[in-house]
Amino acid sequence: MPNDLRIVLIGTTHPGNIGATARAMKNMCLENLWLVRPSVFPSAEATARASGADEILARARVCRSLDEALVGCRLVVGASARRRTVSWPQLDPRESAERLLSESRHAPVALLFGRESSGLSNAELDRCHYLVQIPANREFSSLNLAAAVQVLTYEIRAASLRGRPDEPQTPPECASADTMEGFFLHMEQALLDLGFAHPKQSAQLIRRLRRLFLRARPDNEEINILRGMLSAAQGRKSMRR
Numbered sequence: 001m002p003n004d005l006r007i008v009l010i011g012t013t014h015p016g017n018i019g020a021t022a023r024a025m026k027n028m029c030l031e032n033l034w035l036v037r038p039s040v041f042p043s044a045e046a047t048a049r050a051s052g053a054d055e056i057l058a059r060a061r062v063c064r065s066l067d068e069a070l071v072g073c074r075l076v077v078g079a080s081a082r083r084r085t086v087s088w089p090q091l092d093p094r095e096s097a098e099r100l101l102s103e104s105r106h107a108p109v110a111l112l113f114g115r116e117s118s119g120l121s122n123a124e125l126d127r128c129h130y131l132v133q134i135p136a137n138r139e140f141s142s143l144n145l146a147a148a149v150q151v152l153t154y155e156i157r158a159a160s161l162r163g164r165p166d167e168p169q170t171p172p173e174c175a176s177a178d179t180m181e182g183f184f185l186h187m188e189q190a191l192l193d194l195g196f197a198h199p200k201q202s203a204q205l206i207r208r209l210r211r212l213f214l215r216a217r218p219d220n221e222e223i224n225i226l227r228g229m230l231s232a233a234q235g236r237k238s239m240r241r
């Protein structure tokens, strides 16, 4: 069983889907369910649909924000039914399972699922190193939430049964999601202070920079260097004022 592989459901509306997710997870030997702002939870409907996977529901962590669910995570993969206009790095279901499984041996990792009505928001996709899409019917690509969880967690199970996949290609000590968010906030503020960008008018620029740094998977020391550079630039600018 992977060490800390979190299945994170964001803004789930139907409690039945939460129960069916718990059942799918238990079937596939996963146990860490995180719920970000579910509409209704706990609920008798969720328990009924869990059909015996109640302990997963009982241990589910309910959070007020995605930030909370991602504390400590070093790899974040978002499940998305749609091809997006901005091209996020993509993995297929098998690759995503192998990456999540292999990296979960070193640090917490998360697989995110969006709302039944609208999926994941752009701000939530911005938190992901990769997106994974189940290659369904192009004209009818959106699976039921719990069905999508079932397919992707089956791939994790299958990867685990295939045996030890490749060792992680990325250094296990890369900075966690919360450290990266601290850096991104600092970066946006610095770009604003330097007059290089206005975050409100430069959403695409900020998104591209986020993707660049997420792709690089920097470690804590590298983040400290980058933040030191930003602080120095901010200091120099304010001295000139």
Ligand code: SAH
Pocket: 078, 079, 080, 081, 082, 112, 113, 114, 115, 116, 117, 118, 119, 120, 132, 133, 134, 135, 136, 141, 142, 143, 144, 145, 148
């Ligand atoms: N109507 C929404 C889809 C919601 S389905 C939309 O257009 O985005 C609820 C969630 O299930 C999605 O956010 C996604 O996390 C997952 N999901 C559904 N179909 C999927 C697919 N084909 N590939 C990957 N994830 C999928």
